[in-house]
Amino acid sequence: MSKPSLATTPGPTAPPGTTPVTSQTIATVERAADVLVLFARSQEASLGVTEIAQALSLSKAAVHRILASLRTRMLVEVDEDSRRYRLGPTAFALGVAYQSRIDVRQSAAGELAALSHETQETATLSVLSGDSRMYVDQVTPHREIVMSVPLGLMFPLHAGASSKAMLAFLPENELEQALAAPLLALTGSTFTDVGDLRAELARVREQGYATSQGERQAGAASVAAPVFDHEGRPIAAISICGPAERFGQHLQEAVTILPAATARVSSRLGHSSTTKTLTQDLVGRR
Amino acid sequence: MSKPSLATTPGPTAPPGTTPVTSQTIATVERAADVLVLFARSQEASLGVTEIAQALSLSKAAVHRILASLRTRMLVEVDEDSRRYRLGPTAFALGVAYQSRIDVRQSAAGELAALSHETQETATLSVLSGDSRMYVDQVTPHREIVMSVPLGLMFPLHAGASSKAMLAFLPENELEQALAAPLLALTGSTFTDVGDLRAELARVREQGYATSQGERQAGAASVAAPVFDHEGRPIAAISICGPAERFGQHLQEAVTILPAATARVSSRLGHSSTTKTLTQDLVGRR
DNA sequence: TTCGCTGTTCCAGTGGATGGAATGACATTC
């Protein structure tokens, strides 16, 4: 037993992401975090104590104490009448704080607006986090039928143009880790065979961008290119997306302006041409 | 000793708001919440363990364990190189979830856009939470010089038009509680005398709206009116605000359209004319 | 009323969080 026992209770909620997190953790804090995550994920506007306790396999007493604690910091609020709980203003403050800190969002905001304007389709920004990605911004064009993506939700890295754009440029070990998990089908077009996906990722590396026809969302088409940080790691992706019936044939046109836009964002984040060679090495790999 | 000892350690971070929260709480969870709140409040993009430990008077070991725990749920992230921590994507997800739940935001969005368009000034939405308020939305006009308010930050209830609009219609006991605390001056124009403020609140109740000339923010002028929920409680306020030198003289013009807008939002939230009589009772009070 | 369902509080027992000190990992300085 050389490795220290990782105290973490292997609860129902998914463990680590890319980083193993070997450090000692506090079970109570993780439980409290699970409660918050449950509020974020749940479709319900408010949750009851019993409901939460069942969903997380905790005792009602424990959930009640956690909610009382979160309440003192206004992370959750209680409806005095129905005795049901909902997220509090501090949750909003955390979201605003996160947005203002991630500089990729500021760096990309202008490009999103320009891309959306030029293509008259929706431009989105996703960030990589662990083994998932999340939309953090979008700009929709002024027209009747537009595509709108859900902000703040996690999506797997094997489905959709933005996902593949980042996945393709991940370091070998992280890529393998991502491909190790079963490839769940979100739609009928999602890659579910690892071999097919590997071939697709090789294409993405050669081209520098990825396309998708309804892989994540049926009826949607998109092009996406990765954004690199100062170390040459893919940390975000910008996509242009729209309804498949009208945008499906115009993906190639969007490709002419997209990689230039992501390159500008990358360079603003300190991604130099020297680090770029690092990504060039990946092109040949299978 | 009829009252059970409330276990909560009376830490440096502010305790309860309006609701006493007598329930038993978990000190560890409150500490973890304090860490998150610190991230939200801090201007720094990232924080170190020692920094956090000092700010919250906790041991480095405790802070480290808390961060490790929050990390497993991606509420915070680590920069592997600098070993400094920052908010993680789950923080963003919580913010988005909060936004999508508070229906006052949806109900008011259209009104904000219309008000901003008509006045060519900034329209804002604040929500009441405990003994503070927070901006949750704003619409700025398309012109060179515009006023922009900070979303997600807490402000006291005695300064600014939005604050006074809500404070004036609070139930007696909550109003007294709010007035019990010392009235800190945010600018030279902030009400710091309780008597003056009471007289001002009586005016607000008669008029149905509040005005401010630089009470919260020097150089800003604003008009605000309250939004009521189905129980007749003031839960939010809509304001129109702009730079004092050009908007200061036009407050009265904005008043003609603002109360109608807030009334529409209130009624959308179930505020009927019968409950309105409840607020009428307040008008006479001193 | 009685039932069944909530959320909340109580309690004693013990498992786990605690903090001081030791260690490791970098930078920065001499």
Added chain:
DNA sequence: GAATGTCATTCCATCCACTGGAACAGCGAA
């Protein structure tokens, strides 16, 4: 390149505070 300072991280025995089952309370429905 050794030495110093400053971080983050880990270790460990102590003891406190979190735990969960059960009892209680409050509500609406039958």
